Amino acid sequence: MFITESFIFTLIGTVAFVVLAPIIGCFLAGLDRIISARMQGRVGPPLLQPYYDVRKLIAKDDVTVSGVDGVYMTCALVFTAFAGGIFFSGGNLLMSAFVITMAALFFIMAAYSSRSPYAELGAGRETVQVMAYEPMVLLMAVCFFMAAGSFNVGAIFNQPLPVICLTIPAFIGFLFILTIKLRKSPFDLSTSHHAHQELVRGTTTEMSGKTLAKVEVMHWCETVLFLGWTGMFFIWGTPLSIILGVVVALAAWFFEIWIDNNFARVKWQAMLKWAWIVALVCGGINIVILAFI
Amino acid sequence: MQLISFLILFPLIIAAVLLVAKGDMLRNVIVVASAIIIAAGSIVLAVQYLGAPWIGFEFESPIVDYIGTAIGVVIAAAVIAFGVKYKNYLAIALAVIQVVGSLVFELGFAHGASSRIGLYIDSLSIVMALIIGIIGSGICVYALGYMIDFQKHLDEHGEAEGLTELQRKDRRPEFFALMFLFLSAMYVIVFSNNMAWMFTGWEVTTLCSFLLIAYTRTEEAVNNAFRQIIMNILGGIGFLVALYLAVAFTGTLSLERFIAIGMMRPALVVVAVGALAFAGLTKAAQMPFHTWLLGAMVAPTPTSALLHSSTMVKAGVFLLIKLSPLFAVCIVPATMVVLVGGFTFMLCSFMAISQTNAKRVLAYSTIANLGLIVACAGVATPEAVWAATLLVIFHAAAKSLLFLCVGTAEHHIGSRDIEDMDLLFDRMPRLARFMMLGIMCMFIAPFGMLIAKWATLVSFVDSNQIILILLLAFGSAATFMFWAKWLGKLSGIAGSPENVELTVHPSEWVSLIIMACIAVVACVALPFVSNIFVEPYVVGVFGVLGRDVAVDNLWLSSILAIFVFAVLFGGIGASKKKRVGVYLAGVSVDSDTRTYRNSLSGESIATSRNMYLNSFFGEQKLRPVGEVLCSFIIVVALLASGIIPPVLFL
Numbered sequence: 054m055f056i057t058e059s060f061i062f063t064l065i066g067t068v069a070f071v072v073l074a075p076i077i078g079c080f081l082a083g084l085d086r087i088i089s090a091r092m093q094g095r096v097g098p099p100l101l102q103p104y105y106d107v108r109k110l111i112a113k114d115d116v117t118v119s120g121v122d123g124v125y126m127t128c129a130l131v132f133t134a135f136a137g138g139i140f141f142s143g144g145n146l147l148m149s150a151f152v153i154t155m156a157a158l159f160f161i162m163a164a165y166s167s168r169s170p171y172a173e174l175g176a177g178r179e180t181v182q183v184m185a186y187e188p189m190v191l192l193m194a195v196c197f198f199m200a201a202g203s204f205n206v207g208a209i210f211n212q213p214l215p216v217i218c219l220t221i222p223a224f225i226g227f228l229f230i231l232t233i234k235l236r237k238s239p240f241d242l243s244t245s246h247h248a249h250q251e252l253v254r255g256t257t258t259e260m261s262g263k264t265l266a267k268v269e270v271m272h273w274c275e276t277v278l279f280l281g282w283t284g285m286f287f288i289w290g291t292p293l294s295i296i297l298g299v300v301v302a303l304a305a306w307f308f309e310i311w312i313d314n315n316f317a318r319v320k321w322q323a324m325l326k327w328a329w330i331v332a333l334v335c336g337g338i339n340i341v342i343l344a345f346i
Numbered sequence: 347m348q349l350i351s352f353l354i355l356f357p358l359i360i361a362a363v364l365l366v367a368k369g370d371m372l373r374n375v376i377v378v379a380s381a382i383i384i385a386a387g388s389i390v391l392a393v394q395y396l397g398a399p400w401i402g403f404e405f406e407s408p409i410v411d412y413i414g415t416a417i418g419v420v421i422a423a424a425v426i427a428f429g430v431k432y433k434n435y436l437a438i439a440l441a442v443i444q445v446v447g448s449l450v451f452e453l454g455f456a457h458g459a460s461s462r463i464g465l466y467i468d469s470l471s472i473v474m475a476l477i478i479g480i481i482g483s484g485i486c487v488y489a490l491g492y493m494i495d496f497q498k499h500l501d502e503h504g505e506a507e508g509l510t511e512l513q514r515k516d517r518r519p520e521f522f523a524l525m526f527l528f529l530s531a532m533y534v535i536v537f538s539n540n541m542a543w544m545f546t547g548w549e550v551t552t553l554c555s556f557l558l559i560a561y562t563r564t565e566e567a568v569n570n571a572f573r574q575i576i577m578n579i580l581g582g583i584g585f586l587v588a589l590y591l592a593v594a595f596t597g598t599l600s601l602e603r604f605i606a607i608g609m610m611r612p613a614l615v616v617v618a619v620g621a622l623a624f625a626g627l628t629k630a631a632q633m634p635f636h637t638w639l640l641g642a643m644v645a646p647t648p649t650s651a652l653l654h655s656s657t658m659v660k661a662g663v664f665l666l667i668k669l670s671p672l673f674a675v676c677i678v679p680a681t682m683v684v685l686v687g688g689f690t691f692m693l694c695s696f697m698a699i700s701q702t703n704a705k706r707v708l709a710y711s712t713i714a715n716l717g718l719i720v721a722c723a724g725v726a727t728p729e730a731v732w733a734a735t736l737l738v739i740f741h742a743a744a745k746s747l748l749f750l751c752v753g754t755a756e757h758h759i760g761s762r763d764i765e766d767m768d769l770l771f772d773r774m775p776r777l778a779r780f781m782m783l784g785i786m787c788m789f790i791a792p793f794g795m796l797i798a799k800w801a802t803l804v805s806f807v808d809s810n811q812i813i814l815i816l817l818l819a820f821g822s823a824a825t826f827m828f829w830a831k832w833l834g835k836l837s838g839i840a841g842s843p844e845n846v847e848l849t850v851h852p853s854e855w856v857s858l859i860i861m862a863c864i865a866v867v868a869c870v871a872l873p874f875v876s877n878i879f880v881e882p883y884v885v886g887v888f889g890v891l892g893r894d895v896a897v898d899n900l901w902l903s904s905i906l907a908i909f910v911f912a913v914l915f916g917g918i919g920a921s922k923k924k925r926v927g928v929y930l931a932g933v934s935v936d937s938d939t940r941t942y943r944n945s946l947s948g949e950s951i952a953t954s955r956n957m958y959l960n961s962f963f964g965e966q967k968l969r970p971v972g973e974v975l976c977s978f979i980i981v982v983a984l985l986a987s988g989i990i991p992p993v994l995f996l
Contacts, residue, residue, distance in 0.1 A: 060898035115923045118937075119839040124917045128910070135906065147800050148899055152906070158830055165834030168768075169928045170940065170954040173834070177957045180830045187823035188816075191803070195815055198807055204800075258929060325962070329820065337816055344810045 059144065067138025070274070074137055078273025079104050081280075085310055092314045103269065110266035118167040118259045125163035126260070126267040132156035133274045140281055143207025147194045153278065156271065157183050160256065167259035175255025179243035181321045185328035186230035192336030196223035197285075199343040209288050215297075217286040219343060224286050226335030228305060230328055234279050236272070237313040240324050280306055347403045349391050350465055350537050353475065357384060357530035365523040374490050374853070377522060381483035384529065388479025392472045397882045402539060402602065405464035414546035415452040419445055421553045425575060428556075434572045440579040444549075447586045452542070456593040461540040461600035469883035473735060474536040474664055476879075477742045478529055480864065482656040484857045486525045488750050489648035491851025493518050495757045496646055513563045521561060525652060528554045532657045536664060541592060541599045545585050548625070548661065552578040555658050558649040559642050570641030577638045581628030584621045591618035605671055612675040619672050620679040620987035622665065624980065627683070630662030630716045633690045634973035634980075639713060643705045647753030650705060654712045655746035660738065663716055666723040667734050671887055674726040682983030686976045687721030688814045690714065692821035693972040696963040698828040702956075704752045704762045707828060708745065711788065714821065715741050718802065721814060725805050728888040733801035735880045743868050744787035747861035751781040754854050758846045765955055770836050774847035778836050779914055780862050785836075786910060787865045789829045800899075824963070831956040869907040873900040 082103040090097025099105075117123065136153035139145060157179070164176035194204065200219040201208045209216060217224055233240040238247065244255035252258070257268055283305045284298030360380040367373055395401065422445035429438035497516055504514040531554065534547030552575060560571035592599060595614040596607045608615035631639035642653055653659060666683060673680035691714045698710035715737065722734035754777055755770065756762045771778040806814045868875055884891055927937030930952050935941040940952040 057898045060901055063898070063902060116926050117923045118926060118928050120923055120925060121837075121839060123923070124913060125837075128913055131909065132906070135902075139902070145800075145899055147803065148902065151800070154826065155906075158826075158833070161830055161834055162837045166837045166839050167928060168838040168940065170930070170952040173954045173956075176834055177831060180827050180834075181957065181959075183830070184823045184827040187826060188819040191819040191822065192815070195803060195807055195819075198804075204804075253929065253931070322961075332819070333816065336819070337812075340812050340815060344812055 059142075062142040063135075063139055063144050065138075066140075066142025066144070067134050070137035070141055070277075071134045074134075074274040074277040075270050078270075078275075078277045079107075081276055081306065082269075082273055085306075088307070088310050089314055092311070103273075107266045107269050110261075110269070111263055113262040115262050117261075117264070118169065122163040122166050122260055123264045123267070125159045125166060126264050126271070129156045129159035129163065130267050130271050130274075132159065133271050133278070137274055137278045137281075140206055140278060143205060143210075145204045146197055146206050146282075146285075147191075147204050149206075149278075150190050150194055153275070154183065154187065156275075160268070160271070163260070163264070164256035164258075169259045171253040171258040172256055175243045175252050175258065178252075178321055179256055181325060182233050182240065182243055185240075185325045186233045188329060189226050189230040189332035189336060192332055192340065193220075193223050193227045193282075196220045196336065196339045196343060199340065206285060209285060210290060210292075212289040215287045215289040215294065219346075220286060220339055222335040222339040222342070226331050226339075227282070228308070229331045229335075231279060231283065231305065232309055232312055233324065233328065235276060235309055237309050239312075239316040239319045241313075241318060242321055242324065245318075276306075347405070347465065349387060349394070350403070350467065350533075353384065353387050353391065353479070354530055354533045354537065356380070356387070357526040357533070361523040361526035361530065364526060365519050367519065370494065373518070373522060377486055377490055378853075380526070381487045384483045385480045388475045391467075392476050395467050395472055397469065397878060398467065398472075399882070399886045400466060400468040400602065402463035403465040403467075404462055406460055406462055407464070408460075410464070411452065411460065411542065414543055415448065417546050418448045418452075418549060421445075421549050424553060425556070425579070428560075429572075432568055432572065434576075437572055437576055437579070440576060440583070444579055444583055444586060447583065447590075448545075451586065451589060451593075455590065456542075456599070459593045459597070459599055460542075461598060461603070463600055463602065464540045464543065465537050466539040466602065467537065468886060469879055470664070470667065470735065471536040473739060473879050473883075474660065475533065477656045477660065477739070478532045478536070481742050481746050481861065482529050482532070482652060484860045485648050485651045485656065485746060485750070486522065486529075487853050488651070488753075488857035489522070489525065489646075491853040492648055492753055492757070493521065493646065494851065509564070517561065521558070521646075524554050524558050525648070528558075528652060528657050532661060535661050539601050541589055541601050541604065544601065545582075545589060548585060548629070549582055551629075551658055551661055552582060555642065555649075555653055558653075559645045561645050561649065564644070567644045570638070570644050573641050574638040577628050577635045581625040581635075584624040584628070588618040588621035588625065591615075591621065601668070605669070608672045609675060612672070615672065616676045616678065616987050619669060619676045620682070620984050622669060623673075623679045623683050624984065626662045626666040626669070627686055627720065627980070628662070630659050630666065630720055631713050632686050632717060632720060633693065633713075633976040636690065636694065636713045636972075640706065640709050643709055647705070647749055647756065650709075651746050651749035651753070654708070654749060655742045659712065659716055660742065663719045663723065663734070663738060666720055667731060667738075670723045670726045670731050670734075673724050676987070678983050678987040680724045680726060682979055682987075683724030684721050684811065684814060685979050687717045687719070687724060688811075688817040689972060689975055689979075690717030691721065692717075692817040692824070693968050695821040695824035695828070697965050697968050699824055699963045700958050700960050700965060701828075702763050702765055702958060704755075704764050704767070704832075705749075707764065707832065708748055708752065711825070711828070712741070712745060714825070715745075715788075718818070718821075721817075722802055722805070725802075725809055725811060725814070727805040727809055728884050728890055729801045729808070730805035731887065732876070732880055732884050732891070733805065735883060736801075736876065739868060739875065739879070740787060740865075743861060743865040744784050747780060747858065747865055748784035748788070750854070750858050750861060751777055751784060754847075754850055754858070755781070758850065764832055764835055767832075767835050769838055771839055773845060775845065777847050777850070777858070780858055782833060782836055782914060783862055783865060783911070785829050785833050786914075787869060789825050827959075835956060866907075866911055870904050870911070872904050872907070876900060 083100040087097040133156040136149045140149040161176045161179050164172045198204050200216045244257050280302040284302035287301045288294045288298040422441045425441040426438050500514045531547045531550035538544040556571050556575040628635045694710045694714035698707050701707045719734045719737045722730040927934045930942035932942035944950040
């Protein structure tokens with residue numbers, strides 16, 4: 054009934070995440086743009102370009118259509134921070150996944166609130182995206198639980214072997230939906246960083262200034278969190294394995310950029326169908342394996 | 347004991363009084379006063395027995411037994427009378443079977459069999475009593491204002507809409523009497539240890555909902571009412587079969603003894619458990635019986651609210667949760683309950699995506715949620731029962747709030763279509779916030795629902811319910827979709843259209859605020875709710891609490907809930923920021939109505955609709971699948987539990 058140590062840890066983790074994740078995420082975003090540019094035979098912007106962009110957005114005039122999108126985006130940011138805090142303090146993986154879904158929900162509400170037809174369509178697609186990746190996220194967490202014996206991320210440090218040894222199918226499924234979660238092509242349906250979006254800017258059509266800056270920062274934080282989920286599979290009792298986790302996470306991230314630059318956007322029907330098939334096959338097989346060994 | 351009898355008898359008396367009381371003023375006074383008394387009585391009861399273990403009250407009375415039988419006869423007579431009037435012979439046949447069965451049972455077969463301990467109380471019945479007493483009577487108060495509008499509409503437009511005089515008749519005394527009778531019957535169900543008495547309450551709720559659904563006497567209403575009664579009498583016959591078997595094999599009608607004997611010798615009770623589970627599934631509107639709850643929507647909204655949140659379907663899940671310890675030892679009925687619940691959860695969540703009618707979305711989400719509760723009851727681990735009980739609480743609070751919101755919105759914007767709720771945030775600012783609150787309590791992260799889902803997942807994993815895990819994973823993804831798009835529709839803000847919520851009746855506001863407060867308190871005080879109400883029951887039944895459900899996560903969710911409520915009711919108000927028009931790929935003429943000048947210098951209106959994904963989740967596609975699948979599971983399970991035990995004995 055009392056507030057426990059791990060609760061305090063979560064709060065400390067949240068604060069640490071709030072400080073560090075935007076910095077790391079910002080660098081990653083800059084690198085992403087440089088790598089993408091090189092893949093396309095360009096030089097690309099400076100490493101800190103995302104930071105300059107956001108700084109400029111913050112300095113802009115506060116202009117809004119609905120008057121409330123900024124508040125919703127603040128909520129989304131706060132929930133992202135908590136999701137990160139829960140995860141990186143070794144807390145409950147499911148809770149982290151639920152709370153980040155909550156952030157997605159507030160992002161969707163911010164988009165809807167403007168009543169822009171483009172934003173509404175984008176928001177509708179964003180809900181389909183969430184629906185597409187949710188089953189795999191849940192199944193990934195379940196597989197983690199069955200392999201590590203706990204939903205607590207901290208449990209990986211008690212493992213004799215990394216969790217990946219028992220969860221290869223689930224990890225593959227997770228990599229598939231990671232593309233949706235990171236809003237990378239071919240699944241960047243609701244809004245896109247590239248200039249070839251048929252919905253103007255989809256969810257973010259009517260967002261500007263500080264509100265748009267919040268979207269960017271949220272995206273940085275999300276990237277760090279999801280890469281954390283990726284690395285988690287490769288860490289076990291030895292502290293040195295954290296390096297392995299980071300390396301794998303970065304490799305997965307590079308892989309996502311490569312996909313982003315090599316695949317054309319698909320329709321939502323295809324995304325939903327494939328995401329669910331992958332979840333059913335990869336998640337289902339993995340759970341069966343874990344249940345019977 | 348006195349308090350329990352009071353809670354059972356008082357609504358009964360009020361029901362009789364309301365039947366003869368004419369005039370709005372008098373009715374308002376009676377309903378409000380008795381609602382307060384019932385709620386207070388339930389709270390006093392809860393405080394008195396807080397955290398108490400199972401306490402039985404010795405109370406045995408042949409007179410009560412006979413009254414129960416007489417009530418059964420009256421119910422059957424009523425059903426037969428309606429059946430004759432509307433020429434529904436199936437209903438007549440079922441009613442005859444049931445009444446003959448119960449007469450033979452009472453006067454011949456089980457004459458003298460009884461239960462020394464007639465009434466009891468434990469933490470689960472306290473939870474149910476609070477739900478019935480506060481939420482149920484709150485809905486009665488809400489109905490006061492709602493029914494005035496409802497009747498006014500009938501008087502003014504009924505004739506033009508081609509309704510006959512019978513259909514336009516002011517039947518409100520009967521309506522309110524039925525609402526209170528319903529509450530009384532529910533108290534009977536949750537406090538009776540004597541299963542024959544419980545059965546009487548069970549049948550009374552069936553009849554009450556029949557009459558409430560048929561309230562308007564339109565063809566659709568009558569048809570749907572008959573569908574309800576046919577399905578529920580089938581369930582009732584299942585219950586009756588279970589009574590026969592209980593007396594034959596265990597020699598007792600005491601629910602507590604029945605469970606205790608069953609735990610020791612499962613083979614004796616397995617068929618009875620199967621029959622009871624069948625009764626629970628019909629009442630909890632699980633597939634293939636879900637259509638009665640969808641049909642019940644034709645009734646005035648307070649009826650739907652009552653059926654969905656605090657009564658009727660909750661009686662079904664209550665029984666299944668009570669039977670949970672037996673499911674742990676009776677594999678076949680448990681498998682039936684788990685699979686039917688799981689498939690119902692997933693398929694009904696899918697179908698909710700394709701609905702535009704707000705009440706239909708709510709109905710499907712109710713059925714889906716009940717499916718989850720049913721599946722938890724079948725899994726029968728301490729964590730699962732913990733989750734099931736929390737789900738009952740949160741569902742009752744959130745769903746009643748949502749139904750009442752939709753009812754009020756319908757009367758003021760003239761539609762219950764979600765697409766028409768565009769700009770509700772401007773037109774009915776307070777109501778829209780309540781509705782958003784309800785939706786958030788139903789499904790998202792820091793709130794109770796997801797905590798409960800997480801416990802569900804833990805227990806599904808622990809018991810290796812692989813199919814259930816998959817059903818839960820896909821079903822809850824669908825849940826996100828249909829709630830999120832509704833929430834999005836509500837959150838749209840334009841200029842400042844006319845506020846139409848000024849004419850909402852005070853009684854409606856009062857009950858809305860009460861429901862909202864319950865939902866908020868339940869979410870914020872989640873650790874306490876769990877500790878005070880739910881854990882004592884789980885410990886009382888299983889002896890242990892199961893895997894630690896992590897108190898710090900409860901606290902975390904409580905903090906996040908406070909944050910969201912603060913934003914919802916404090917943060918999103920008038921903004922001082924500079925407002926601009928919406929971008930419409932043309933020169934905007936009026937951005938509130940999304941009108942713009944098109945390339946031919948004419949004016950076009952940009953419209954957009956939410957996605958309903960009919961090609962994936964349409965009713966026509968999924969309903970037959972679910973009905974066939976669940977019917978098959980039920981038939982196979984009942985046959986198996988009927989055949990296997992005798993084989994084992996030989």
